[in-house]
Amino acid sequence: MSAEQLDISVLTWALTVGLVVLLLAVDLVVAAKRPHHVGFGEATAWTVFYVAVALGFGVWFMLHYGSGPGTEYFVGYLVEKSLSVDNLFVFVIIMSTFAVPDEHQHKVLTFGIVLALVMRAIFIALGATLLSLFSFVFLLFGLLLIYTAVQLYRHRDEDPDIEDNVVVKTSRRVLPITDDYVGGDLFTRDNGRRMVTPLFLVLVAIGTIDLLFALDSIPAVFGITAQPYVVFAANAFSLLGLRALFFLVKGLLDRLVYLSTGLSLILAFIGVKLIMQWLHEDVIESVPKIPTVLSLVVIVMVLAVVTVASLVKTKRDPSAKAHPGSLRARRAAGKRENERTNRR
Template sequence: MAQIPSWAWLATIGLVVALLTVDFVVAARRPHVVRLREATFWSVFYIGVALAFGAVLWGLAGHDAGTEYFAGWVVEKSLSVDNLFVFVIIMANFAVPEDYQQKVLLFGIAAALALRAVFIAIGAAAISVFSWTFLLFGLFLIYTAVQLFRHRDQDPDLEDNKVLTYARRVLPATDDFHGGRLVAVENGRRVATPLLFVFIGIGSTDLLFALDSIPAVFGVTRDPFIVFAANAFALLGLRALYFLIHGLLERLVYLSLGLSVILAFIGVKLILTFLHEDVFPAVPQMPTPISLGVILGILVVVTVASLIRVRHHPEERAHAGSLRATIKVRDTEREDRPEGR
């Protein structure tokens, strides 16, 4: 792919910032419960924006760039659905009222965009300097896939989030949401509301997810511009998607299994790329259109199989999956723990 001109970077970043600003205006203008109609409108809108951007990129930069963008966007979008599982857990843990949920989601998404931009820059620099970066990324994705498969029936434990645990230990806190503020004043001192801890939890959780998603999208394209665009447009619609499929999430009982297969597939693809370029050129590479087809096929099979499974076993509930074994907390310990603290 040809070198991306500066104006394309500026235009794309400007579009992302403008869309994020619109989201903030909509959410902050009047805190409210997001109903199905509103969530559907914004979800369709952001999917349309993402597809339109891909069509423009296809027209301006060619078939290869367009295909790589769509493959990267599908990968990021599918992995972001797993993020939503964890967001649901965090929201429930802190008993966040529905009126405030979209506000804290937006703060988390904005932080995620900034953090991922840094990760993308680091990843692109590593690929350009170290020839074995693809091998490292591939092995890491396969390891992640194995761990996710092993613990696919578990949910992440918030106690494993060291950033959130530290913040809850050192910051003076209140159980009052204070009208949706992140920080408030009580008895003459500043205190953190539960929304601040939710924001920290969502932001730090997405940082961990970025460790998987950034190498994964580099598995379908090595162009930093496409990697950034795919990540940005996948994240932008996350707020609306959260409210749209909140009820559907628990029915996707095979999602973690499907994501582990996708991560393993991309990990193998990265290793083949390394072997082709640095060890033995006769090693075949996986063309991006085939990769896109495989990923879409896995997602379709996982979704259909999940809905069929839940129809026959309505008592089953989906889990986010965990990268480590989760030690269950006894119910008595949960009851003794103050709510939202």
Template sequence: MLEVSALGWIVTIGVIVALLALDLTLGVLRPHVVGFREAAGWSIFYIAVAIVFGIVFGSVYGWGFGTEYFAGYIVEKSLSVDNLFVFVIIMTTFAVPEKYQQEVLTFGIIIALVLRVIFIALGAALLSAFSFMFLVFGAILLFTAVQLFRHRDEDPDVGENALVKAGRRFLPVTDDYVEGKMITRVDGKRMVTPLFLVLLAIGGTDLLFALDSIPAVFGVTESAYIVFVANAFALLGLRALFFLVKGLLDRLVYLSTGLSLILAFIGVKLVLHWAHKDISASVPEVATPVSLGVIIGILIITTVASLIKSSRDPSLKAHPGSLRAKSGDQQHADN
């Protein structure tokens, strides 16, 4: 079992907070349209930071844990690409001006990180106290994989987001964006701007993604520390990655299929782990290096197949997938 000292936690959290502060400065205090060169530079920087951390971590604590970190990071990074799909849909739905998109993304990343810290602490406590939670987490991932595969050609309905619906119903909202503010005064009356509703939409989406991504990363490691750093480093580069690949996202037509396969694989891995611990030691387990190879293989095949398919048929458009059918589709199915 990995044991990280209090000093190790403090230094790690300090580095992550410093990187978040840097992101906050770039995205909120200096709003501007992000170009390809800037996005590429920051994306390379954040990936390099994650790799360097993994190398140092593996050297200090052993490459068994190092492999778990890289497997967890790749899982979270691949799932974060699906986050980007939904972010693009939210930005488009609310017609967010480009110079304010950084601000929304930065706050969205902070919300995502806070939610994941809560779920990581809860997940680690449950797994430590009840071994059958591996079965529960596995079942959650298998259900998610099936739903994502069934609705892989759909987009989530932002208008049905509970937080957005509540915001529109109970809060006075301005008609336009007011200099990037989230709360403003109009004729002496305090009102929220559409940017606040965008943040609610991203926050609600992050909550759903946290429910899926945390069980997924616990499928490759039982260490709360590794789960935390894998999530943190995967999320930190999300703002830059958004501007780098948003033009490419439409071409990843098989991404949802690939992610559903990854979630199903990790779900089976968790069920086997539970059976190995609680039923019989003869039940085989999936080793972390095998998991890493399978996940990387699925991502490579998915990406290459997507680019080939979209180049042959440019009219195809990728979708992030949805965990449930849209209400109109469901009503049609019921009829």
């Protein structure tokens, strides 16, 4: 990681945030004004566009601030993009659980991306402040990532239980909910009674999942760089392409059977990297720091092996299905049904 903080001007920050907000605004306008099923061609075009924007920004950043910070950006972008694919799995599960119509999925995804970016911005500011005040935060972040990696690996063949989400359950219990989506509105009136639509519950589920992913992704990218600007840029540009990527690869997600295993290895590696950073700075200076270039090599190799192995596995066994993994064991359906019966 870079030893000194980059001198990023207020103008550069403003232009970067302005670009991100502009691209998000375009997504919001398209989702709100023209709800429709997004086909493969449209999804491909948007995906290529967002990747080109991210790469173009990286080239500009490297030319202006040097190869070190530039490499940190590209590694951070790769890590966040990898984690965002796992996020897509959960989005697919949420869409399926609530039977979201095709024409409203665009709106849900855009909301999820906006909320994820806002949460990440908050955690970035908090993380940067803590790191500048207390170097042992490297140790805490490292332990958090290793714990997450272990839990993700243990439950790599499970799906998160959306219905068991405490916020979703509370919303179902206290709010009057319509049976249909009412044209994609969040609120409606039925015989003079104000009610929420299932789309409101979908956004609640997306929001809580975004919070959990922010708790993992921000420490992960801080394991690559301590530069708040680089952390924000890597997160922002990886999230901007998430909507289009969802429609492009949602039919292929089931084939990435080893993705959760690969992500657990990446998170564990970055966790170890953070702990070694803390040991080097606060305990024993002779403890080596893992170079950013080595991190890039390890992450690329893990993702490549995971992708190839997944495709080989599903070709040999078409019944094999990928799962996003979970940080806790999913409760059995029978146990949930017993609880519902007891509540009655």
